[in-house]
Amino acid sequence: MEDEKYARELEVAVRVVHVACALCGRVQERLLAKDIVSKDDDSPVTVADLSVQAITSWLLSKTFGVQNVSIVAEEDVETFAKDDSAGLLEAVVNTVNESLAFASVYGLQIPEATLGTSEVLEAIGRCNSTGGLSGRHWVLDPVDGTLGFVRGDQYAVALALIEDGKVVLGVLGCPNYPVKTEWLNYHYQYHQTTTQLSPTTPDAWGKGCVLYAKRGSGEAWLQSLIPENTTLEWPNCARLIRVSSVNDPALATLCEPVERANSNHSFTAGLAHSVGLRKQPLRVHSMVKYAAIARGDAEIFMKFAKSGYKEKIWDHAAGVVIVEEAGGVVTDAGGRPLDFSKGTYLEGLDRGIIACSGVTLHEKLIDAVYASWDSSNL
Ligand SMILES: Nc1ncnc2c1ncn2[C@@H]1O[C@H](COP(=O)(O)OS(=O)(=O)O)[C@@H](OP(=O)(O)O)[C@H]1O
Numbered sequence: 001m002e003d004e005k006y007a008r009e010l011e012v013a014v015r016v017v018h019v020a021c022a023l024c025g026r027v028q029e030r031l032l033a034k035d036i037v038s039k040d041d042d043s044p045v046t047v048a049d050l051s052v053q054a055i056t057s058w059l060l061s062k063t064f065g066v067q068n069v070s071i072v073a074e075e076d077v078e079t080f081a082k083d084d085s086a087g088l089l090e091a092v093v094n095t096v097n098e099s100l101a102f103a104s105v106y107g108l109q110i111p112e113a114t115l116g117t118s119e120v121l122e123a124i125g126r127c128n129s130t131g132g133l134s135g136r137h138w139v140l141d142p143v144d145g146t147l148g149f150v151r152g153d154q155y156a157v158a159l160a161l162i163e164d165g166k167v168v169l170g171v172l173g174c175p176n177y178p179v180k181t182e183w184l185n186y187h188y189q190y191h192q193t194t195t196q197l198s199p200t201t202p203d204a205w206g207k208g209c210v211l212y213a214k215r216g217s218g219e220a221w222l223q224s225l226i227p228e229n230t231t232l233e234w235p236n237c238a239r240l241i242r243v244s245s246v247n248d249p250a251l252a253t254l255c256e257p258v259e260r261a262n263s264n265h266s267f268t269a270g271l272a273h274s275v276g277l278r279k280q281p282l283r284v285h286s287m288v289k290y291a292a293i294a295r296g297d298a299e300i301f302m303k304f305a306k307s308g309y310k311e312k313i314w315d316h317a318a319g320v321v322i323v324e325e326a327g328g329v330v331t332d333a334g335g336r337p338l339d340f341s342k343g344t345y346l347e348g349l350d351r352g353i354i355a356c357s358g359v360t361l362h363e364k365l366i367d368a369v370y371a372s373w374d375s376s377n378l
């Protein structure tokens with residue numbers, strides 16, 4: 001039965017992402033400088049990134065059997081060998097155990113005994129698959145937009161399943177993207193102030209969401225994050241989401257990365273101008289940009305990294321399938337679908353990524369890229 005295919009995998013993935021979002025929320029509330037270290041490329045990694053990778057690996061392996069689970073993921077146990085990482089491993093082991101103790105609330109198994117350091121390292125280290133054209137591979141970005149996370153801003157937990165090179169499932173946890181508002185400019189300090197003024201009500205828990213989709217279903221779903229100690233019912237009052245129907249560029253909203261180092265803001269501004277966009281771009285960390293398109297809060301996401309930078313599959317897999325099933329279009333800047341079958345990287349990516357709520361805007365932007373690329377010095 002086609003409908004049943006991946007049903008169990010989807011349910012487990014959604015449950016795991018809920019556990020991961022709760023973990024991240026707790027860590028973000030108490031994040032200290034010693035919980036953040038720099039990786040070899042100078043990007044930050046935190047207790048949350050490593051702990052989410054450990055719990056995801058442990059929970060998927062426990063549920064499906066370790067021999068059946070291949071995971072391609074961002075983090076690496078080498079991080080613990082770095083000079084500034086003293087205390088990091090201990091913090092990760094504590095966070096993993098604290099978090100797994102709550103897993104039954106989310107309908108998942110909990111460990112029979114506290115996990116030791118070697119088990120946590122093994123769980124993180126097991127996520128060393130390189131994916132590829134054949135077989136089933138989970139793809140995980142434990143904390144996408146780590147910069148947003150440490151700034152108390154937007155970030156995402158992204159889990160996807162690839163089978164024979166195609167993304168078949170995507171789950172995106174967006175702990176700071178509220179369910180009921182279009183408030184993408186969330187900022188944690190602001191949240192702290194307002195919740196101190198008005199004590200947290202159950203409704204305030206609509207502050208985050210989980211989005212998910214199965215390839216070919218034509219549906220994408222949104223759930224609210226649940227308050228701690230509330231059991232997660234599947235499918236937990238999920239509601240269907242759909243992309244925006246706006247196709248007039250003058251009314252459309254463009255999302256792009258916050259950091260200039262990650263995407264060329266002046267090139268996207270030129271494209272935006274040439275197709276008639278009028279609104280200021282929304283600069284948002286992480287795959288929350290894909291979530292904004294899928295939810296209909298924005299119409300366009302563009303990313304043009306520096307030439308030579310290779311996009312990783314975990315930064316896009318979950319977001320792409322959710323946007324597509326919600327009715328949107330995602331391609332590279334040449335108009336071709338993204339290729340998730342070549343291993344860790346989106347090999348062959350033409351210039352950049354363009355995600356839109358519909359074909360009208362998408363075609364205009366692709367034409368604009370062709371018209372302006374040669375004179376762009378990129
Ligand atoms: N030089 C360069 N160019 C392009 N992209 C890069 C680059 N370096 C890193 N990355 C990847 O971008 C991920 C963060 O993307 P964002 O869209 O969240 O960027 S931003 O923080 O809003 O600027 C980020 O994901 P995380 O590492 O999970 O945060 C990286 O995988």
Ligand SMILES: [Mg+2]
Binds near residue numbers: 141143144314315
């Ligand atoms: Mg990432």
